[in-house]
Amino acid sequence: MNVIKVGMADLNIAKSPDRIRTTGLGSCVGVVLFDNQNKIGGMAHVMLPDSSLSKGILNTAKYANTAIPKLIEDMEKAGANRRKLTAKLAGGAQMFAFSIASDAMRIGPRNVEACKLALNEARIPILAEDTGGNCGRTIELDSCTGILNIRTVNQGVKEL
Template sequence: MDEVVRIGIAEYAVSQKPIILRTAGLGSCVGVIIYDQERGLSSMAHVMLPDSTISRNIALEIGKFADTAVVELARRLRQSGAIRLRAKIAGGAQMFQFKYEHESMRIGERNIAAVKLALRKANVPLVAEDVGGTNGRTIEFHSQTGRLVIRTVNVGTLEI
């Protein structure tokens, strides 16, 4: 049985061995998985917000923001020898409905867009996604198979 590493909100992990990366409580947050399956390298971040410009201490909050988390995961994987990086994402739900939705309240949509932009800038192709909706998710990435198992509240389980 592979080791399970739990990633909390605004955290990230990088691994060079067979592992299961898991994060729970993805509402408007986005789970970002970047991996090189052939080399056995994998990573996951639990991204809370789209843009690090609001951060007071970015060194302590790399996993919190789409722009910094994606760059850091790609950098660390490439540093470990990754050649063929790919990404999968899940989350970004609109958890609360507001009568007058101001753009700043649409965190899920903004997180999805920011993660996709950061992946393009880092030259990491997005190969699968399960994003949006109104329900929270728990995700589990199996590094040996490249499977991302997504459990969505009131919906069920999906594998991508």
């Protein structure tokens, strides 16, 4: 069994028996897709809600509206069935308190909303989520079982 690491603004896939992990989810959202029939998991570490914010060369893994379609495409190439995919979300914390309630400062909640919108457009059901709050998270998906382990700073480990 290998542990495949996903960096910030990155995405990757894992086939059973491997695991896939990302660290440092603050306002970023970890989007996990899983095909239980074919035992293929995918993960995207989404930093920002929309690629219209991009300046210069577009990193598709960085934005919710481009990372999720790319992850689906990569999983299908690896043998996943699009109609069998389910999703889990983690992250999207509000890491800093701001005295001004500017929408631009709500990166975490906006990331969660954008990921949900992209998953809805792809017709992929969200089975579970651990989003919001103000603590960082590390997540790891077991591609055999589809269980997502979430380690939250000062709050221990939970399974989704």
